[in-house]
Amino acid sequence: MRVVQVGAFRELVVVERPDRTLTPGEVRIDVTFCGICGTDLHMRKVVRPGAVFGHEFAGTVREIGHEVTGWSAGDTVAVLPYTNCGQCPFCRVGNETQCLNGGHNGRVLGVHMPGGYADTAIVDSGSLYPLPDSMPPQHGAFTEPVAVSVRAAATVADLDPQEPVLVIGAGPIGVLTGVALRAQGSQNVVILEQNPARAKIAENLGFNTVVDEDPTSSLNVLGARDPIAVIECAGSANATNTALKLLRRQGRLVLVGLPMKRSEIDIDTLIMKEIHVNGAAGYTRADFGRAIALLASGVIPVGSMVTGVVSLDNAEEAFNELSAAETTHMKILIQPSAR
Ligand SMILES: [Zn+2]
Ligand SMILES: [Zn+2]
Numbered sequence: 001m002r003v004v005q006v007g008a009f010r011e012l013v014v015v016e017r018p019d020r021t022l023t024p025g026e027v028r029i030d031v032t033f034c035g036i037c038g039t040d041l042h043m044r045k046v047v048r049p050g051a052v053f054g055h056e057f058a059g060t061v062r063e064i065g066h067e068v069t070g071w072s073a074g075d076t077v078a079v080l081p082y083t084n085c086g087q088c089p090f091c092r093v094g095n096e097t098q099c100l101n102g103g104h105n106g107r108v109l110g111v112h113m114p115g116g117y118a119d120t121a122i123v124d125s126g127s128l129y130p131l132p133d134s135m136p137p138q139h140g141a142f143t144e145p146v147a148v149s150v151r152a153a154a155t156v157a158d159l160d161p162q163e164p165v166l167v168i169g170a171g172p173i174g175v176l177t178g179v180a181l182r183a184q185g186s187q188n189v190v191i192l193e194q195n196p197a198r199a200k201i202a203e204n205l206g207f208n209t210v211v212d213e214d215p216t217s218s219l220n221v222l223g224a225r226d227p228i229a230v231i232e233c234a235g236s237a238n239a240t241n242t243a244l245k246l247l248r249r250q251g252r253l254v255l256v257g258l259p260m261k262r263s264e265i266d267i268d269t270l271i272m273k274e275i276h277v278n279g280a281a282g283y284t285r286a287d288f289g290r291a292i293a294l295l296a297s298g299v300i301p302v303g304s305m306v307t308g309v310v311s312l313d314n315a316e317e318a319f320n321e322l323s324a325a326e327t328t329h330m331k332i333l334i335q336p337s338a339r
Helices: 038-043 143-154 172-183 196-204 215-221 237-246 267-272 285-297 312-323
Strands: 002-006 012-016 026-035 057-064 076-079 120-124 128-130 165-168 189-192 208-210 229-232 252-255 276-279 306-310 331-334
Touching: 002 312, 012 312, 026 076, 038 312, 057 120, 128 285, 143 172, 143 285, 165 172, 165 237, 172 189, 172 196, 172 229, 196 208, 215 237, 229 237, 237 252, 237 267, 306 312, 312 331
Parallel strands: 165 189, 165 229, 189 208, 229 252, 252 276, 306 331
Antiparallel strands: 002 012, 026 057, 026 120, 026 331, 057 076, 076 128
């Protein structure tokens, strides 16, 4: 199998690895498309050499291990990148993200185990979700980020749909969160983004978009009421403090983006305005299923969001393009069959 692995100097290199035999319960997948996630860009700096990224992928079943039922070669699937025990108190009520024996803290594909930056991947059969035959293959690779957004949007599902909700960050997760909010009925979604190219993509998708160093004044220009909720998808402590400034009193702050470093938050404002804070980490199995349904319904603008498709050999180049502050890219997919 050909994989992109992190080299000794943190470079991304394509290497040939021997195919290992499947253990009971495992399935071998031919990866059709795998998304490059912002998390991968950060993790390249910290993972140990030899790691294989890729937690946003879809593929075709190639080989079935012992004790696997219900799947056959040729099935098109999305892969839930984590396993969970199904038994612990969190799993029993459908909060698999917090599984005490897995979930997001356990064995995650592309983080703790080799992921989808490869022509084939070995996954637990319990992680497979069938994709409709009619779904274009690139869409399947969006299941994971859409699931993140579905969960983020669900945290404000009980609010009046007319109330303004601000999403910070027009990267893939921010834009998809905007789409998920609209899909659940929100009629007043504003997206705040510093990068003009990304803001433009959000605007073309019909969102009120603010591109400004001083969002406080821009939102007034838009005539928006103070947002009742802010969903922070940029992973920036500054953005979180902007959110605290902009939020209505007793509003809701939902944190999705991981800053990946210790951050200073304006706790005084948080207390004085009595802000409700929610972390949203990943997605449950139900969210993953909902993401596939949303993709199948055609409301996810995959065509507008994919700004690049690269081969395994060009992963390094794609990382560099996505890491540039003024990147014009939204989502780059790796297509292992491309050369
Ligand atoms: Zn991701
Ligand atoms: Zn569990």
